[in-house]
Structure formats: structure tokens, C-alpha cells
Amino acid sequence: MSNQTFTVGGMTCGHCARSVTEELSDLPGVSDVQVSAESGQVSVTSDQPLTLAAATAAITEAGYTITDWPSAN
Numbered sequence: 001m002s003n004q005t006f007t008v009g010g011m012t013c014g015h016c017a018r019s020v021t022e023e024l025s026d027l028p029g030v031s032d033v034q035v036s037a038e039s040g041q042v043s044v045t046s047d048q049p050l051t052l053a054a055a056t057a058a059i060t061e062a063g064y065t066i067t068d069w070p071s072a073n
Helices: 014-025 052-062
Strands: 002-009 030-035 041-046 065-068
Touching: 014 030, 014 041, 014 052, 052 065
Parallel strands: none
Antiparallel strands: 002 041, 002 065, 030 041
């Protein structure tokens, strides 16, 4: 299992958070998504780490942008 946390810009309400949650939840292997519209923090649990491209596509589809992506360790 992989747990990733990143920041999404532009969210202001519960509807924003639900949109991001729905789009990320549709990605293959994603088992849990937690979103805070207030802080912009998004935590994703998945079988394998999400790629930046996959996460960006999902976030863009929801109408938002990734503002901080974790660097590789």
C-alpha cells in the first residue's frame, strides 16, 4: 500500500472536496481519499504510488490544480 499527501489549490468548500475525492477515487488501485478544502491537503491510499500525471489528470478534471507534489525520497 502507498500513502501520498499533496496539496491542491483552489478548493473553497465541501463541494470542491467531493469533486476532488470522486475524481481521485476513480483512479485504478485507489482505496481511500481524504480531502481538506480548508488546507488543500489531499491524502491518497492506493495499491501503488500515484504518478504525477495520473493525479494531475484527475485533479484537472475536477477543476483544480496540484500546487505541491511530494518529491521522491
